[in-house]
Amino acid sequence: MKSIVAQELVKSYGKGEVKALDGLSLEVEEGTVLGLLGPNGSGKTTTVRVLATLLTPDSGSATVAGIDVLKHPDEVRKVIGLSGQYAALDETLTGWDNLNMFGRLYHLNSAAAKKRAEELLERFSLTEAARRPIRTYSGGMRRRLDLAASLITKPKVLFLDEPTTGLDPRGRMEMWGVIDELVKGGVTLLLTTQYLEEADHLADSIAVIDTGKVIARGTADELKNQVGGERLEITVEASQIAEATRLVEQATGAKPTVDAGIRKISAPVNNGSASLIQVLRLLDDSKIHPLDIGLKRPSLDDVFISLTGHVAEVVVETEGGKNATKRK
Amino acid sequence: MLQSVSDFLVITKRQLLQMIRIPEVLIFATIQPAMFVLLFRYVFGGAIDSGVDGGYVQLLMPGIFVQTVAFTLAATAVGLAADMQKGLIDRFRSLPISRSAVVIGRTVGDTLQNVVTLVVMGLVGFLVGWRPSSGPVKIFLGFLFLLAFGYSMSWIGVLIGLSVREERVAQNLVFMTVFPLTFLSNAFAPTTGMPKILQYFAEWNPVSTMVAACRELFGTQNVFGATANSWPSQNPILMSLIYMFLLVAVFAPISVRKYVRVSK
Ligand SMILES: Nc1ncnc2c1ncn2[C@@H]1O[C@H](COP(=O)(O)OP(=O)(O)O)[C@@H](O)[C@H]1O
Ligand SMILES: [Mg+2]
Numbered sequence: 001m002k003s004i005v006a007q008e009l010v011k012s013y014g015k016g017e018v019k020a021l022d023g024l025s026l027e028v029e030e031g032t033v034l035g036l037l038g039p040n041g042s043g044k045t046t047t048v049r050v051l052a053t054l055l056t057p058d059s060g061s062a063t064v065a066g067i068d069v070l071k072h073p074d075e076v077r078k079v080i081g082l083s084g085q086y087a088a089l090d091e092t093l094t095g096w097d098n099l100n101m102f103g104r105l106y107h108l109n110s111a112a113a114k115k116r117a118e119e120l121l122e123r124f125s126l127t128e129a130a131r132r133p134i135r136t137y138s139g140g141m142r143r144r145l146d147l148a149a150s151l152i153t154k155p156k157v158l159f160l161d162e163p164t165t166g167l168d169p170r171g172r173m174e175m176w177g178v179i180d181e182l183v184k185g186g187v188t189l190l191l192t193t194q195y196l197e198e199a200d201h202l203a204d205s206i207a208v209i210d211t212g213k214v215i216a217r218g219t220a221d222e223l224k225n226q227v228g229g230e231r232l233e234i235t236v237e238a239s240q241i242a243e244a245t246r247l248v249e250q251a252t253g254a255k256p257t258v259d260a261g262i263r264k265i266s267a268p269v270n271n272g273s274a275s276l277i278q279v280l281r282l283l284d285d286s287k288i289h290p291l292d293i294g295l296k297r298p299s300l301d302d303v304f305i306s307l308t309g310h311v312a313e314v315v316v317e318t319e320g321g322k323n324a325t326k327r328k
Numbered sequence: 329m330l331q332s333v334s335d336f337l338v339i340t341k342r343q344l345l346q347m348i349r350i351p352e353v354l355i356f357a358t359i360q361p362a363m364f365v366l367l368f369r370y371v372f373g374g375a376i377d378s379g380v381d382g383g384y385v386q387l388l389m390p391g392i393f394v395q396t397v398a399f400t401l402a403a404t405a406v407g408l409a410a411d412m413q414k415g416l417i418d419r420f421r422s423l424p425i426s427r428s429a430v431v432i433g434r435t436v437g438d439t440l441q442n443v444v445t446l447v448v449m450g451l452v453g454f455l456v457g458w459r460p461s462s463g464p465v466k467i468f469l470g471f472l473f474l475l476a477f478g479y480s481m482s483w484i485g486v487l488i489g490l491s492v493r494e495e496r497v498a499q500n501l502v503f504m505t506v507f508p509l510t511f512l513s514n515a516f517a518p519t520t521g522m523p524k525i526l527q528y529f530a531e532w533n534p535v536s537t538m539v540a541a542c543r544e545l546f547g548t549q550n551v552f553g554a555t556a557n558s559w560p561s562q563n564p565i566l567m568s569l570i571y572m573f574l575l576v577a578v579f580a581p582i583s584v585r586k587y588v589r590v591s592k
């Protein structure tokens with residue numbers, strides 16, 4: 001069964017000059033994770049806001065857990081959890097206060113709300129910080145609490161909008177761990193991200209989005225295969241480039257590309273490890289010792305560039321929640 | 329129905345919790361009007377010849393009370409703009425709660441804060457010579473009137489807060505409008521000194537009718553009021569009630585609608 005279906009969503013801002021969504025369609029199978037992968041400004045947040053009933057699209061339709069988002073938003077709200085791009089918590093209150101408040105707003109009775117708050121704090125390793133105001137929390141703790149707040153009533157469908165943007169590597173690893181756990185619990189998850197390796201790690205399938213449209217979909221491996229298979233890459237001393245290139249061609253049977261500037265030779269290979277061993281043997285026979293050698297699977301970065309013709313942008317979070325955009 | 333009541337009470341409770349978690353906010357919110365009482369009482373009090381029993385402070389206190397509750401608009405606007413900015417409003421909107429719970433909860437919460445502020449101001453006023461003379465029932469009604477006025481102003485604040493979406497913008501906008509409104513009135517000085525056109529404005533200004541109503545309820549003759557014997561200055565209590573009714577009747581539905589559609 002499909003847990004999330006979006007059909008031809010269109011949403012413009014202003015007088016129609018900014019098309020945030022331009023006929024976006026997607027589907028998420030029940031109990032799976034879809035990674036909505038796209039650069040800054042590609043329409044990820046807008047998609048999540050439409051599906052979470054916060055925004056009405058200009059046209060198109062969507063269902064969540066089989067419920068029509070536009071016709072029965074109140075019903076949808078009962079079965080979803082949302083953790084937005086920025087932690088949406090009451091900063092002056094403690095973690096415990098926040099969870100308790102959201103519990104009551106999800107209509108748990110007083111005792112049940114308290115119990116659930118304790119459970120979630122425990123599960124997200126926040127018990128120690130529970131009685132401190134949120135403003136004393138680190139970015140990672142905030143995101144975890146924000147996620148906890150979206151799980152109060154064990155939603156069937158969960159939306160996480162860039163759950164790790166702005167976190168340091170440790171915070172990101174913790175968040176990944178938490179999300180992995182959740183997914184094991186069987187929730188249907190739509191996760192947006194600008195991080196290619198994040199979609200790779202967390203999602204069952206990926207929809208690549210750019211300028212408000214899904215431009216590719218598939219598993220991480222399928223997307224990578226669209227760009228091509230593995231490549232063998234070696235780096236050698238400048239004086240040995242010519243000889244090494246000849247040997248690589250002999251071993252792989254393909255014409256290598258050479259980047260003389262960084263002294264890197266690369267060639268597509270079919271049987272990666274076998275070719276690797278053979279090249280090493282030939283090089284060794286010719287007394288060439290490569291500075292670096294390896295097999296490279298195309299990264300999702302490569303996928304992205306080949307699909308969109310431009311490099312993914314990464315949002316750098318600065319103090320005060322304002323974004324600066326930098327090229328990666 | 330019962331559910332929506334409990335929804336808005338949760339939001340109100342959140343605000344009361346905020347007061348407990350950061351008491352500084354409430355302390356400052358209280359010190360400011362208390363300071364006003366002292367400043368006006370001792371800086372202008374000597375210069376203004378009030379001509380009422382008990383001196384200027386009797387006229388001043390209703391004026392400062394009304395000014396303070398008029399600023400509930402600011403508290404509401406700034407509070408909601410901050411929630412908007414932080415994305416909290418979005419989160420509330422994604423919850424299965426009634427569509428008016430968040431804004432009703434906010435207006436009620438701000439009114440409860442006024443209770444604390446008014447009590448402190450009343451005590452400070454008493455210390456510096458304010459002696460309402462109309463008996464407990466009317467005094468109580470006077471305070472109730474003030475709370476009701478604050479509550480109706482709060483609804484304008486909802487619309488402003490949700491519209492500007494940024495705490496600082498809300499703050500500036502609100503202060504630029506509410507301050508002139510409270511000074512273009514009979515709150516601190518007689519309106520007779522103003523140019524004719526401003527006198528008319530001052531007479532119809534809800535702040536003036538409120539101040540006049542409170543002076544009546546607290547038992548002080550409103551010698552700063554009526555210059556043209558206009559209807560609002562003749563019937564300040566009724567006129568104030570009409571204003572409050574109009575404010576809520578107009579701004580509550582617009583604000584709730586705004587909340588339902590607002591998007592960050
Ligand atoms: N409230 C808004 N008003 C005007 N333009 C907006 C608004 N929200 C988003 N946009 C524009 O819509 C596009 C998609 O935005 P968004 O969905 O936030 O992208 P993402 O989350 O992928 O970064 C961007 O060009 C953005 O500038
Ligand atoms: Mg976004």
